[in-house]
Amino acid sequence: MRSRREFLKTCCACGAAGAALRLTRFGLIAANAQSSPGYKALVCVYLGGGNDGNNLVVPLSTADYQAYATGRNVLALAAGSLLPIPVTGAPSGYGLHPRMVQTKSLYDQKKAALVFNVGTLVRPTTRAQYRAGGNPVPKNLFSHSDQTNQWQTSNTAGTGGAGWGGRVIDLMQSLNTTTFPPGVSVAGASAMLNGVQTHAISVSPGSRFGLDSFGSGAGDQARQLAMQQILTFDTGVSPIASASGVTTSALKTAQDVNAALSGRRR
């Protein structure tokens, strides 16, 4: 299994050229990033395992650093090891974790910004207001799994529902002129990509995306035909309909993906 870190590394190292070349075969993105000057992309990286934000950005003013060092004890980073970044309105500035060299460079070029105190709130809420109660707050606040879901659905009232990426795809669906679904996950089912009308496909890196055949050619052909038929049966039972929908979509997309990866245009 590939780790998130490995995936992001390969994306950055060879992804821009390699992935774009492959994806153009889907007729999906006409190498926009390379050829269109106005091309813009919003890239969101959601750290499913969380991030130790208090060791990512550390305040450097004497009082604030002292409070941090006291709270963190042996986990605190030495003030001298931090990469200082200037912050308007905070003369002492802040320091980035010593390993965030590239981010510091981007920050210094004004190509990176940090947004603090972001969370899944229904409306701006102070700690005092939260403690006093009465202000609406997200369901199951402080529950990691619920908040993960709320980040991906932007629905603070529940623990399910369609994801915001999927809802965007629902609205843009008519613009997709290819057979290839716009939402693709390489990390399992994604609540973010789960639309109301549209559903993302999921591919598993390293696995062959398609059906293995066995036995005789005639038998194999007959099995595939029968499987296609069986997928259309018993759809009155909703879990069966859902499961068959997923498999039907997988079989259809597998053809497109494998054709593209083998270099044949469809």
Place this chain on the structure above:
Amino acid sequence: MPAWSTNPFVSDKSEEMAQRIFYAPSVFNYFSPGFRAGTQLGPEFQIFTTATSLIRINFVSTLLQGGFGSDVTLDLTPYLGDLPNTGAMVDRVNMNLMGGLMSQSMRDSILAAVAKAPANSEKVLTAVYLTATASQYQVEN
């Protein structure tokens, strides 16, 4: 079937199917109770994706072709004994895998495929494969 196997096939495949035995991906287990399949709650569908659905199907075909090695072998004798009565053979598969709940249309499709498989062993494997990979079977097992 024996309940144990040292063959790495089991752990590898269970991981690919997003349900590695005893190793849930997070402290919140394998899937969330809030996950929806379409408009209805369907927690298990969080790990039933386009990727894992094909891997599950290929798991069945690998298993049927002896992918577990000598750890797990399939005894097809009773099914082979039903032949040449393919209806009786499919009914046995239906009873053993689906408790006799297979729909008539599904049974008809399986019988049509069984008729095309030349060898008796492939006829039996065809019936088991099409049943075990069907959504009708998977949502119950």
